[in-house]
Amino acid sequence: MNENPPTSGPGRVAQRRRTRKAIVDAAMGLIAQGVNPSINEIAEAADVARRTVYLHFPTLDQLLLDATVGLVSADADAAIERAETDDPRERLAILVTALTDNIRESLPMGRRLVKLTVDAPPPEQGQPRRGFRRIGWIEWALEPLRDRLSASAFEDLVSQVALVIGWEAFIVLTDVRGLEPEDARELCTRAAVALVDAAVRDR
Secondary structure, rough: OOOOOOOOOOOHHHHHHHHHHHHHHHHHHHHHHOOOOHHHHHHHOOOOHHHHHHOOOOOHHHHHHHHHHHHHHHHHHHHHOOOOOOOOHHHHHHHEEEHHHHHHHHHHHHHHHHHHHHHOOOOOOOOOOHHHHHHHHHHHHHHHHHHHOHHHHHHHHHHHHHHHHOOOHHHHHHHOOOOOHHHHHHHHHHHHHHHHHHHHHOO
């Protein structure tokens, strides 16, 4: 009988996935507490060696990116599941609130996210660098309008709302305009609703 653990195969793959998840979950937990964690802090929270963290994530920025996206995604997905309205304006307000509940603490991570996007290798022609989740959430919020707008008008509205919901908008409003995060959230919601009203009015 071979008593040595396998170095490959389904068992090894599953173990790597569990380890990776433990690392990301540990980073998410620290970020949720308002901590801008180091590799050492994440490794300690995940109960793994520092070397193990680097095996899964070559850079701290990449790990924090995954953790930040995971944290925000979990909040948004949960809010969408709880939503009981077909009003796109109310849906947008729910989405913005979910995305910005911890914005004051996670805004530094958002700045890193934008930097990583800018520094990333160019994507294939016609493909976005990131934002697939955000577009899916926006499409969910606007879905009640799909039958009221032409296909092109609906896609334009999704793109317009994407301009005012997300890290980029919050960074502009807080860093360039000097708004408090709570005020930035309210303004983003008003801007998104105004775009909906204009699209419905002009159809």
